[in-house]
Amino acid sequence: MGVIVNDFNIMVGTVNGSGSQSANLVLMRSIFNMGVPIAGKNIFPSNIAGLPTWFNIRASEHGYMCRRAGTEILVAMNPATAADDVAQMAPGTLVLLNDTIGLLKERTDLRLLKVPFTKLVAEISPEMKLRKLLVNMIYVGIVAQYLGIESDAIDLAIDKQFSGKKKAADLNKAAVRVGQRWATENPIENLGYRIERREKTKGKIIIDGNAAGALGAVFGGLQVLAWYPITPSSSVCESAIAYLERFRHDKNGKATYAVVQCEDELASAGVVIGAGWAGARSMTATAGPGISLMAEFVGLSYYTEIPAVIWDVQRVGPSTGLPTRTAQGDVAFTYNLSHGDTAHIVLLPATVRDCYDFGAEALDLAEEFQTPVFVLSDLDLGMNNWMSDPFPYHDKPLRRGKVLSKEKLDQIKEFARYRDVDGDGIPYRTLPGTDHAKAAYFTRGSGHNDKAEYSEKPHDYKAIVDRLKKKHETARSRVPQPVVVTEPGASIGIIAYGTTHHAIVEGRDLLKKSGIKTDYMQIRALPLCEDVLRFIENHERVYVVEQNRDGQMHELIRSYGRALTDDKLRSVRHYDGTPIDAKSCVDGILAGEKVEVN
Amino acid sequence: MAEQDQDTPAAAPAQKMNKLGLSLLNYRGGKSTLCAGCGHDAISAAITQAYFELGMNPRQVAKLSGIGCSSKTPAYFLGEAFGFNSVHGRMPSVATGANLANRALNLIGVSGDGDTASIGLGQFCHLVRRNARMVYIVENNGVYGLTKGQFSATADRGSVQKKGERNTYEAIDVCALAIELGCDFVARSFSGDRKQLIPMLQAAIMHSGTAVIDVISPCVTFNDHEGSTKSYDYTKAHDWILHEIGFVPGADNIEVEFDPGTTRDVKMHDGSHLTLKKLATDYDPSVRLNALSVLQQGKADGKIVTGVLYVNPNSESFADSLKMVDEPLAHLAEKDLRPAKSCLDQVMDELR
Numbered sequence: 001m002g003v004i005v006n007d008f009n010i011m012v013g014t015v016n017g018s019g020s021q022s023a024n025l026v027l028m029r030s031i032f033n034m035g036v037p038i039a040g041k042n043i044f045p046s047n048i049a050g051l052p053t054w055f056n057i058r059a060s061e062h063g064y065m066c067r068r069a070g071t072e073i074l075v076a077m078n079p080a081t082a083a084d085d086v087a088q089m090a091p092g093t094l095v096l097l098n099d100t101i102g103l104l105k106e107r108t109d110l111r112l113l114k115v116p117f118t119k120l121v122a123e124i125s126p127e128m129k130l131r132k133l134l135v136n137m138i139y140v141g142i143v144a145q146y147l148g149i150e151s152d153a154i155d156l157a158i159d160k161q162f163s164g165k166k167k168a169a170d171l172n173k174a175a176v177r178v179g180q181r182w183a184t185e186n187p188i189e190n191l192g193y194r195i196e197r198r199e200k201t202k203g204k205i206i207i208d209g210n211a212a213g214a215l216g217a218v219f220g221g222l223q224v225l226a227w228y229p230i231t232p233s234s235s236v237c238e239s240a241i242a243y244l245e246r247f248r249h250d251k252n253g254k255a256t257y258a259v260v261q262c263e264d265e266l267a268s269a270g271v272v273i274g275a276g277w278a279g280a281r282s283m284t285a286t287a288g289p290g291i292s293l294m295a296e297f298v299g300l301s302y303y304t305e306i307p308a309v310i311w312d313v314q315r316v317g318p319s320t321g322l323p324t325r326t327a328q329g330d331v332a333f334t335y336n337l338s339h340g341d342t343a344h345i346v347l348l349p350a351t352v353r354d355c356y357d358f359g360a361e362a363l364d365l366a367e368e369f370q371t372p373v374f375v376l377s378d379l380d381l382g383m384n385n386w387m388s389d390p391f392p393y394h395d396k397p398l399r400r401g402k403v404l405s406k407e408k409l410d411q412i413k414e415f416a417r418y419r420d421v422d423g424d425g426i427p428y429r430t431l432p433g434t435d436h437a438k439a440a441y442f443t444r445g446s447g448h449n450d451k452a453e454y455s456e457k458p459h460d461y462k463a464i465v466d467r468l469k470k471k472h473e474t475a476r477s478r479v480p481q482p483v484v485v486t487e488p489g490a491s492i493g494i495i496a497y498g499t500t501h502h503a504i505v506e507g508r509d510l511l512k513k514s515g516i517k518t519d520y521m522q523i524r525a526l527p528l529c530e531d532v533l534r535f536i537e538n539h540e541r542v543y544v545v546e547q548n549r550d551g552q553m554h555e556l557i558r559s560y561g562r563a564l565t566d567d568k569l570r571s572v573r574h575y576d577g578t579p580i581d582a583k584s585c586v587d588g589i590l591a592g593e594k595v596e597v598n
Numbered sequence: 599m600a601e602q603d604q605d606t607p608a609a610a611p612a613q614k615m616n617k618l619g620l621s622l623l624n625y626r627g628g629k630s631t632l633c634a635g636c637g638h639d640a641i642s643a644a645i646t647q648a649y650f651e652l653g654m655n656p657r658q659v660a661k662l663s664g665i666g667c668s669s670k671t672p673a674y675f676l677g678e679a680f681g682f683n684s685v686h687g688r689m690p691s692v693a694t695g696a697n698l699a700n701r702a703l704n705l706i707g708v709s710g711d712g713d714t715a716s717i718g719l720g721q722f723c724h725l726v727r728r729n730a731r732m733v734y735i736v737e738n739n740g741v742y743g744l745t746k747g748q749f750s751a752t753a754d755r756g757s758v759q760k761k762g763e764r765n766t767y768e769a770i771d772v773c774a775l776a777i778e779l780g781c782d783f784v785a786r787s788f789s790g791d792r793k794q795l796i797p798m799l800q801a802a803i804m805h806s807g808t809a810v811i812d813v814i815s816p817c818v819t820f821n822d823h824e825g826s827t828k829s830y831d832y833t834k835a836h837d838w839i840l841h842e843i844g845f846v847p848g849a850d851n852i853e854v855e856f857d858p859g860t861t862r863d864v865k866m867h868d869g870s871h872l873t874l875k876k877l878a879t880d881y882d883p884s885v886r887l888n889a890l891s892v893l894q895q896g897k898a899d900g901k902i903v904t905g906v907l908y909v910n911p912n913s914e915s916f917a918d919s920l921k922m923v924d925e926p927l928a929h930l931a932e933k934d935l936r937p938a939k940s941c942l943d944q945v946m947d948e949l950r
Binding site: 220246248254268277390393436443 | 655657678679690694696699703929932943945946
């Protein structure tokens, strides 16, 4: 059997709250420090302590970042799930089993090693509490030793994980050494998997999408952050708070921002809108249930034309759904959120870099278009660790939109808050407190004319909503545009967005091996632009791949260009709560192409 | 004695100017579309007069409201101020946002009893907890006017609807609630008592945190009949006035002396004085427990207690508790909002 180098999955099954997260991150970072691309995915329960949790580390020579089904190395530490975990393994899988766990059914087709973790950890510390944590670091040592991960790479990862805590770092290193020693004493012949040093991670960073989005917002001039904790979005706000506290004080140490933890998501939306109205760059972050609650306020923001940024880190709905699993199920809902005729700008980040860029871009677009802007991330992107090139510093001026200052008011004859002066559907606004006779206007969610006066007149109502539609049309070419990658001779197109992107990157390579060449359009925002229709026009068949049951983007594209898309457009969907993998995407397309699926 | 004069709002001579050189006209708003005789119009007139007398620049004021008859009124006063008629029961969060974006704005929120005590009870409570600087007025008539007279959550148990139905639910007392939640300025008044309401409003406007004023404001169309406990007649007959209120603005404050034997003097945050002339009893509004006690006493005796129930002039506002810059966030320049490149480089290094 040949040796597979830098291309396999390691799965660790533990109990949440047991401190295994640090060990898993150290193992992942050790491989990263070996120069090998990694993707870490935490599969965790909606629970604080005591329930099963799994961590999957994918090492990928090609740098594929999406989930990959299958496990080559399993570390089974959780008595509650070990039997199940082991039963699911393919023949030949290397399994490290805590020897205190008894299996009802022994499997002889696995390479199963029973590791005396309890005995090994006893050498390191007499304290029971510490042993509980350190035991995890022993499997890091064992796995590292078997795979050929160098000690330097592990030590570097430990120093990073326990930065500033030398005593803890030393103890953890000692635990790794114990694991390494045990593995040396218990060698495996022909393991078949190895990590070999590469240069593919040099200079790269590892960050989760929530922190990346927060960073983008803080460097994008975020001023008011209002939030209500909800999985999986809480760390957008927690990260933003940490960055704000670090970087956003004046010379007297006073905050150039405000953060409010609100009583619910309705209030978060209200604070963001109130602040946006009064001239501050404001945002909130939430998940599906919060979006449902915000519907009324979003309609207000849309109709009264007040900037607001809302991050939706999507989880599985409807209702409470699967709060710790991922989906792209809020696309259609957010696009038209609220009663009446509405349509919103929705940004669709696929990578941590997108999260960073859109953190600032959303604030710019909200002020430019004077409207709510959604950023639809998801749990997979938001809470998992992703490798990326470092983020660039954006130094272009912040786009604050059409705001009339006191001086500008002096130069114009009349100010009408909701008048389309420039023909792009975007009116001018003034900010409360502007000391000018022409400045004040009355903002109301009820019917109004272009001077913001109360009106129930048919032509006034129609004029406003028609202009709002025009504004949305303007947005089509001004939101982040799709990215297209082509393959000479391809007649099949793929459209995807958000984290599905990563399954497409790998999936296209797999399809090519099956003889199917594809072009790929990655949609990065709503409203859709005409390029999407051109892309469909130029292909025989186009598959829209996404992570929801109803093919929501597929439907949005169809309603945008029905006549054109009817015969050509196909929908491929993945919606079981796990991140989409390349195989699901490839199988869906092969089925559509009537190619037999193995 | 309460005096009812909602028919003669703002009757000051037009030529009278305040310290900014503005006349009362500069503080007026659009024409009211409420029913003739509505208590809310008298409150709008009192607000107009209060700001005029204070000599506050109306352009520095922002008026906010929720939904309902009460919430229409910001269009009827201070026409030069920005206004925001938001969504039902949720003005407090919008006001909080506006306060954080521009702490120099003088905020006045107008809500109703349904908007505050029914759909908006949660937001009201949390506004009070945060203590964002604003005046929060509840125009309280015990019924939903715009949907034609259903009881709201402040309707007294036993009060009778126009069609004869009796309210069987316990009333929510927004003043007692505000005091319980730590509000540092809580008062109750009557739309028919402009002499009480105007100085009360002025003190509230100068207060450094959230100032809650519950104003009994009879609904002439749906709740002004016999059997209603929120009618003009009932309120006048059962008004228990705690003290005679006066207000002396900070700037005009030249050695004012008050006889401590007859008058309580509360020095407000900005140096102005709220004076409370003793009536039958000597009510001390600096003790939270007194307020809860007098409200319970009033309830037991079938009285509507009006006056300044509780005041702590040294209230720490939300913006101060957040240690925000003094300059409004909305006025900060780009250089204050975007950290330097070295900051990002630092973060990137940590993530490597």
